[in-house]
Amino acid sequence: MFSVPTRTQYGIRALVHLARSFVQVPLSSDSDEEARGAQAVVTSAEIARTEAISPKYLEGILVQLKAAGLVVAERGKNGGYRLSRPPETIRMSDVIAALEGEVRPVDCVESSGVCAQGGSCLPRRFWLGLKAAIDGYLSSKTLRDVIDA
Amino acid sequence: MFSVPTRTQYGIRALVHLARSFVQVPLSSDSDEEARGAQAVVTSAEIARTEAISPKYLEGILVQLKAAGLVVAERGKNGGYRLSRPPETIRMSDVIAALEGEVRPVDCVESSGVCAQGGSCLPRRFWLGLKAAIDGYLSSKTLRDVIDA
DNA sequence: TATATTCCCAGTAAGCCGATAGGAATTGTG
DNA sequence: CACAATTCCTATCGGCTTACTGGGAATATA
Numbered sequence: 001m002f003s004v005p006t007r008t009q010y011g012i013r014a015l016v017h018l019a020r021s022f023v024q025v026p027l028s029s030d031s032d033e034e035a036r037g038a039q040a041v042v043t044s045a046e047i048a049r050t051e052a053i054s055p056k057y058l059e060g061i062l063v064q065l066k067a068a069g070l071v072v073a074e075r076g077k078n079g080g081y082r083l084s085r086p087p088e089t090i091r092m093s094d095v096i097a098a099l100e101g102e103v104r105p106v107d108c109v110e111s112s113g114v115c116a117q118g119g120s121c122l123p124r125r126f127w128l129g130l131k132a133a134i135d136g137y138l139s140s141k142t143l144r145d146v147i148d149a
Numbered sequence: 150m151f152s153v154p155t156r157t158q159y160g161i162r163a164l165v166h167l168a169r170s171f172v173q174v175p176l177s178s179d180s181d182e183e184a185r186g187a188q189a190v191v192t193s194a195e196i197a198r199t200e201a202i203s204p205k206y207l208e209g210i211l212v213q214l215k216a217a218g219l220v221v222a223e224r225g226k227n228g229g230y231r232l233s234r235p236p237e238t239i240r241m242s243d244v245i246a247a248l249e250g251e252v253r254p255v256d257c258v259e260s261s262g263v264c265a266q267g268g269s270c271l272p273r274r275f276w277l278g279l280k281a282a283i284d285g286y287l288s289s290k291t292l293r294d295v296i297d298a
Numbered sequence: 299t300a301t302a303t304t305c306c307c308a309g310t311a312a313g314c315c316g317a318t319a320g321g322a323a324t325t326g327t328g
Numbered sequence: 329c330a331c332a333a334t335t336c337c338t339a340t341c342g343g344c345t346t347a348c349t350g351g352g353a354a355t356a357t358a
Contacts (some may be wrong), residue, residue, distance in 0.1 A: 001249035002151055002283060004276070006316065009255060012272050043334070057317055063336060076325020077333045092275065100150035106158060123161050125298035126241065127153070130286055134151060137282035141275060149274035155347065192303070206348055212305060225356020226302045 011061045011099045012092075012146070013051045018042060018071060019087040019143050041080030061099070068098030087147060093138035103134050157248045160210045161295070162200050164244060167191060167220060168236040168292050190229030210248070217247030237293035245287055252283050 021042055044062050048055040062081055065071045072084045083090070096103070105127045170191055193211050197204040211230055214220045221233045232239070245252070254276045 001245060001252045002254055002280075003256075004254045005314095009272070012275075016271050045334085054317055056319080059335075060337095066335090073335060074325090075323080075335045077331095078326060079324085079334045081335090096150060103150045105151055105153045107152075122165050122298055123158070123295055126161075126290060126295045129290070130283070131151075133282050133286035134279070137279055141278070146272055146275045149271055154345095194303085203348060205350080208304075209306090215304090222304060223356085224304045224354080227357060228303045228355085230304090 005100070007057075007061060008096065008099045010051070010053050010058060011065060012095060013053070014047050014058065014062060015065065015070065015083070015090070015095060015143055016147055017047050017051060018081060018083045019090075019147050022083045022087060039082050041074050041078075041082045043080040047081075065098055068094070070095065070098055083143075086144075088142050088144035090143040091139050092141040092143065092146065093135060095143070096138055103131050103138070105130050154249070156206075156210060157245065159200075159202050159207060160214060160248045161241075161244060162202070163196050163207060163211060164214065164219065164232070164239070164292055165296055166196050166200060167230060167232045168239075168296050171232045171236060188231050190223050190227075190231045192229040196230075214247055217243070219244065219247055232292075235293075236296060237291050239292040240288050241290040241292065241295065242284060242287035244292070252280050252287070254279050 021040060023039060044059050045055055047053070047062075048058045051058075062071065062073070066073050066081070069084055070090060071081045073079065073081050106124070108121065108124055170189060172188060193208050194204055196202070196211075197207045200207075211220065211222070215222050215230070218233055219239060220230045222228065222230050255273070257270065257273055
């Protein structure tokens with residue numbers, strides 16, 4: 001029950017990997033070159049190797065994380081990925097949202113009390129409570145909490 | 150994300166239906182006949198009709214709920230289902246467990262810190278925390294809470 | 299016996315999921 | 329410029345689950 005797709009687990013493992021090699025870029029660096037040098041990028045292939053994830057599959061996941069603004073990609077040779085901001089500012093709720101969309105136990109979370117189906121929709125509040133419990137936990141944890149665990 | 154299967158939603162709706170027509174059987178009744186008369190049974194077909202659920206599909210779900218001891222079935226003509234105990238004693242965690250098994254976000258909830266895969270398993274504690282949050286909510290709610298919502 | 303109901307088993311159509319394949323676009327390097 | 333390494337895009341595939349259906353057997357009432 002409530003099993004998390006492999007895709008999401010992979011995405012989090014990848015972010016954890018990037019977070020562990022994250023170093024803060026000094027605000028007043030000499031040049032962009034050095035700034036990028038200070039914040040090393042990691043290739044998708046390397047993450048896939050050390051995390052034992054299917055390389056091609058991971059590629060798509062990283063593109064998705066980039067689209068959500070959680071990671072930054074450097075294309076071309078010597079390219080790779082890095083975290084877009086410090087791990088302590090990345091809430092796990094953002095990560096889950098990027099990989100799977102909104103937490104929605106049932107379809108009728110946004111509609112009012114009346115179900116499309118015939119019966120009464122008494123359980124709706126129960127599901128909303130579950131959503132709140134999950135969202136509360138996820139937004140209370142950051143990537144930093146995960147790597148410090 | 151974390152969408153709940155239709156099967157589980159149906160099962161809960163069925164239990165809600167039974168709970169609303171639940172009346173406590175007096176302990177010292179004159180006979181078993183009257184006791185059964187007091188605790189009316191509802192047929193699977195009627196639940197399916199008023200809740201707009203596929204009748205044949207619901208049958209299987211009710212058998213499952215019976216196997217878990219949450220409902221009692223009376224077979225044969227004039228048969229049907231009733232709750233096995235008062236709604237306030239049925240925790241929603243029991244309901245979910247009956248319909249879907251244990252809450253298990255990831256497969257490695259029971260194993261120790263080492264993952265079968267190559268990489269480190271730092272996120273494990275994070276998932277265990279999520280499991281605890283979900284389990285905590287589910288076991289804090291009873292069927293009574295749902296129908297009183 | 300007839301009827302209404304639970305119960306069991308098997309099958310099916312559709313969708314999701316993890317993974318793979320091939321290659322285009324981009325960028326540093328000699 | 330040519331090459332290599334890397335991100336990025338699109339399409340596809342096999343396996344699994346899910347919701348649902350069908351056909352009946354077992355059971356109980358009248």
